[in-house]
Amino acid sequence: MRLLLARQVGCTSFEDIRTISGCVCDSYRDACARLILLSDDREFIEAIDELYILNSGFYMRKAFVVMLLGDFMSDPLNVWMKKWKVLSDGLLYNQRRLLGKPDLVIYDDNIKQMCLVEIDRYLRPNGKRLSDFGCMPGIDSPNVIPFHNLFIVNKLSYDCCEMLSEHDSLFKSLNFEQFVAYHDIIQAVSNNLGLMFFVDGFGGSGKTYLWNALSCKIRSQGKIVLNVASSGIASLLLLGGRTAHSQFAHHLVLTG
Known part of the structure; x- marks a missing residue:
């Protein structure tokens, strides 16, 4: 609104401020976009950089929420893509402290999702959700939320791009029988059918x-895979494989 008031002349109502060439825009941001006043949102990117000099990531996420709620940015996605690392500052450190694991690795895609979850959390007390801003990326999966669980963190620590590259290499060499089994299993996973398969x-x-x-295919999608074998030698041949005893022993409760 401030930028429009400096440009528009003779306005007598809020609707007049949003009227460009006789057309009433839906929002002040749309009106600014039509006048190319915020074509690259440079002032907001620079504002984030200035704020970051003296403030933490927690404060930066709060500031970004204010920008979203105020409908100030012409292209919030552009600002997000350029400044997501600044907005995500401190999230990895907090998880390392929470889990007591100083060498914890969380890849960029999951860091982005964690940051979006935080932004969504700050929006809700103001009657908004991240999904209300169609220009912003969505929260892909609830799997990013339970990062207080070290077991889940470890299972989500695979690099999706690396897994996809490894999958593409393996997929090329599947024979016909392997491909049939692969197709049926992936279909069941993709459609949440909950089926069991026995490959002999x-x-x-x-x-x-x-x-x-x-x-590799399932992990490349950011999903969890538990590779379990009956013997130690067999488990070594599986990517991230473990024996059944090693994987599940701490979950078993013995009763007399």
Whole structure:
């Protein structure tokens, strides 16, 4: 509104301020965009940089929420893409302290999602949600929220891009039988069908190769895979594999 008032002349109502060439825009941001007053949102990007000199990531996320609520930015997605690292400052450090794991690694995609969850949390007391701002990225999965659980953190620590690259390499060499099993299993996972599959074959027929291709595909989507084998030697052949005892022993409760 401030920028429009400096440009518009003879306005007698709020609607007049948003009227550009006889057309009433839906918001002040749209009106500014039509007048190319905030084409690159440079002043907001510079404001974030200036604030960051003396303030923490927590404060920066709060400031970004104010910008969203005020409908100030012409292209919030552009500002987000350029300044998400600043807005995410402190999130990794907080998780390392919370989990007592100073070498914890959380990849960029998950850091972005954690930051979006925080922004959404700050919007809600003001009667808004992140989904109300169609120009902003959405929260892809609730899996980013329980990062206080070290087990989940470890299972989500795979680099999605690296997993996708590994999957593409494995996928090219699947034979016909492997491809049929791969297709059926991926379909079940993608559609949340909750099915069970039994893959049988003699030693060296490519069962482990199939499991690794499936694991890479699912992990590349930011999902959790638990690769479990009955013996230690077999588990070493699986990506991130563990024996059943090692994986589940701490969850078992023995009763007399």
